[in-house]
Amino acid sequence: MTDKRTELSDLGEFGLIDKLTQGFTTHVPQTIKGVGDDAAVISISDEEALLVTTDALLEGVHFSLMYTPLMHLGYKAVMVNLSDIYAMNGIAQQITVSIAVSNRFPVEALEELYAGIKKACDFYKIDLIGGDTTTSLSGLVISITALGRAKKSDVVYRSGAKENDLLVVTGDLGAAYMGLQLLEREKEVFKANPNIQPDLDGNDYLLERQLKPEARRDIVDLLKALEVKPTSMIDISDGLASEIFHLCKASKTGCTIYDEKVPIDAKTSMAAIEFNIDPITAALNGGEDYELLFTISQSDYDKIAGNPNLTVIGHMTDANSGVNLVDKNGALLPLKAQGWNHFSGS
Numbered sequence: 439m440t441d442k443r444t445e446l447s448d449l450g451e452f453g454l455i456d457k458l459t460q461g462f463t464t465h466v467p468q469t470i471k472g473v474g475d476d477a478a479v480i481s482i483s484d485e486e487a488l489l490v491t492t493d494a495l496l497e498g499v500h501f502s503l504m505y506t507p508l509m510h511l512g513y514k515a516v517m518v519n520l521s522d523i524y525a526m527n528g529i530a531q532q533i534t535v536s537i538a539v540s541n542r543f544p545v546e547a548l549e550e551l552y553a554g555i556k557k558a559c560d561f562y563k564i565d566l567i568g569g570d571t572t573t574s575l576s577g578l579v580i581s582i583t584a585l586g587r588a589k590k591s592d593v594v595y596r597s598g599a600k601e602n603d604l605l606v607v608t609g610d611l612g613a614a615y616m617g618l619q620l621l622e623r624e625k626e627v628f629k630a631n632p633n634i635q636p637d638l639d640g641n642d643y644l645l646e647r648q649l650k651p652e653a654r655r656d657i658v659d660l661l662k663a664l665e666v667k668p669t670s671m672i673d674i675s676d677g678l679a680s681e682i683f684h685l686c687k688a689s690k691t692g693c694t695i696y697d698e699k700v701p702i703d704a705k706t707s708m709a710a711i712e713f714n715i716d717p718i719t720a721a722l723n724g725g726e727d728y729e730l731l732f733t734i735s736q737s738d739y740d741k742i743a744g745n746p747n748l749t750v751i752g753h754m755t756d757a758n759s760g761v762n763l764v765d766k767n768g769a770l771l772p773l774k775a776q777g778w779n780h781f782s783g784s
């Protein structure tokens with residue numbers, strides 16, 4: 439420790455991770471990839487790799503128990519982790535679950551949480567193999583580690599994108615963020631007057647995307663079936679813009695995406711307009727979509743063309759061209775990655 443004081447908000451989440459981990463070198467030859475991708479990659483045989491990833495969800499930071507049913511929370515906490523395994527083009531196999539709880543929770547509440555975790559394990563065919571249980575003086579904390587497997591030759595890193603590769607996104611974006619806006623709005627209404635019933639009718643899709651996301655295991659299978667190995671891949675946890683920056687930084691490329699191509703569900707657009715948010719902003723900066731973002735060589739385009747799960751939204755460029763968005767009028771604008779900065783209070 440020195441006398442110098444740097445605020446966490448000066449570095450941001452990713453700057454902090456870089457700073458804290460920059461001095462570490464690997465001592466173990468089996469460590470193929472450590473910090474810096476969606477999951478670590480560890481050699482376990484000539485052909486096979488083990489994938490490892492950890493993510494924590496904190497009450498008041500990542501979720502509010504005012505509107506998050508504990509069963510959904512358990513399910514989502516697993517999805518957040520599986521998504522990082524699928525983003526390496528691997529298959530998730532096991533999880534460990536650590537919880538910190540205060541005595542304000544009855545046993546029944548934690549059983550609900552575990553019912554959600556079990557649902558996820560059964561549906562995604564993974565095993566709960568351990569964890570840890572401790573006391574929390576404030577909110578609930580759930581930290582999950584997921585383990586997965588892949589053939590080494592199948593693993594896809596953030597760093598493999600090449601200039602002219604096509605940038606592809608799965609599903610549609612921005613819905614989880616609009617679901618959160620709806621829930622936050624009703625929370626405020628409820629706080630002001632607890633007698634008013636929440637008005638969430640007709641918003642099932644957006645609420646599900648926020649409360650019960652599904653990790654895209656199906657895409658790993660689909661890519662295999664289509665015989666496409668992406669050149670790079672990442673999952674969309676912090677918002678499309680932030681993830682594009684990660685791919686570009688790791689791959690040392692630039693990127694151009696087209697506003698009009700970004701897949702946004704009509705329900706997301708309608709809700710965004712109601713909240714005075716440009717739908718593209720929800721898609722670019724909203725986060726929590728848990729879709730996959732990947733690049734493919736142009737020669738693979740015919741294999742994915744027309745697939746309803748996959749949308750080409752742009753292409754990779756040379757690093758000097760930067761990261762840009764072509765708007766509806768054809769103007770080229772530099773893209774900004776807001777993502778979520780946990781330290782700035784945004």
Ligand code: ADP
Pocket residue numbers: 455458459472473474475476477478492493522675
């Ligand atoms: P993701 O959003 O895919 O979960 P993160 O942004 O959380 O990824 O983390 C990026 C990389 O930094 C990952 O390789 C992760 O393991 C690593 N990382 C994050 N926090 C720490 C930390 N405190 N110490 C060491 N590595 C970390």
Ligand code: MG
Pocket residue numbers: 475476521522525672673674675
């Ligand atoms: Mg990730």
